[in-house]
Amino acid sequence: MKNMDVMLLSTSCIQSQLMKELLSESLGPSVSLVNQQTLTYHDWNRPALILVDLANLPDSSQPWEEYLRSMKDHISTVLLNTQESISAQKLLQWPNVYGYFSHYEDQETLIKGLAKVLEGEYWIPHSMLIEMLLYLQSIKPITTTSIELTSREIDVLNLLSNNKSNTEIANELFVSEHTIKSHLYKAFKKINVKNRMQAKRWARCNLPLYEN
Template sequence: MDKGQSLVLLVTASNPQSQLFIDYLHQQLDCQVSVVAPTTEWKGKDSETTVVLLDADHIDEATMQQWHVKAAEANDMSLAAFNLRDEEHAVEVLSAMNLQGVFYRSDSLEMICKGLSILLEGNLWMSRSLMTRMIQFFRRQQLNSYRPVCGLTHRELEIIAMLGTGASNIEIADQLFVSEHTVKSHLYNIFRKIKVHNRLQAVNWARQNLGAPPPLVGRRQREPSQHPIPNHS
């Protein structure tokens, strides 16, 4: 593959340190290297093989989900995360979104370049122990899919999946064409059934028992006159 037609896109805060990192990658990899701020809208070219490198130190969960959606819609885009604390952190992120590569804070620049080269060739980059843990995780998820999940209804399962994308009560109401009061009632019943006390605990429970929520591609929208959705950008 001609890496000169490929792109490594670093999603992080733009500062002198990130620029030094970009310069180093550009010297070591025979491809284009660019940077974009986490909240900046970016549209890639279909002809490019793109590896998106998400900086876990500067990107929140909602923004990671947005890139998850972009990757699902793109023809040739791979997602990787770097600056992950450890393998536990990697498992947490991988349970919420699809990543092809994982890099830790302790990884050397040489190791990151090696991993990016592997990703640009269309392969995975993560440790065998991490892959084993994720296989076990998805096996548990598959087993759970064949039995009732704590008595949750189909609508409650929809709502708990939306919690994992960072959606607010108003956003969930708009997507399901129900009132915000109805969403709150469903959340009360969900928390009671799975024995948690807040949204974060519910999301963590869902990741362990239901797996990663699917990318919300082509979500239904209400007319904007009823419940305007806050702008999180």
């Protein structure tokens, strides 16, 4: 993971500024501080490692979370200040996740773990890796010989199954409401449903859901 931009995604506050300075001094590469708004304006001309500070970010689904998922070919993530009970499903929502640190982790362990991640290693307990593998094996295929959904159609159906309106889906995916209607029309034809209720039921039975 050399030659990567390293960014701390957090709110702009004293604690996050101190965290940024500590990480920059301890890890070598300079760490930049970004928030939910400035993140979406970043120029992704180099791969990036995003340190997601969950303690200082909203805990509900937000548009910037979907934006991160859309940038999965350019970024890797590490979660900071997670709850002790984080699940494999929740962890796998984050693009190319390389590790996580709970809110009670001491400074020495945090620096050691992040240094390992920067060397290209994972900082995930063996038990969690097994849980992640079992979860991935349990997911039903999202395409069949007769149904081939695009990645964006899958995103839209997943959000629809989480009871999002067309306006909310459009905001999360940074597209127009007309575009969402077009995706839904094409997806409905592919999965052979006639309305949103049927589409929700199909998605919940056939697609891995994003956990809120």
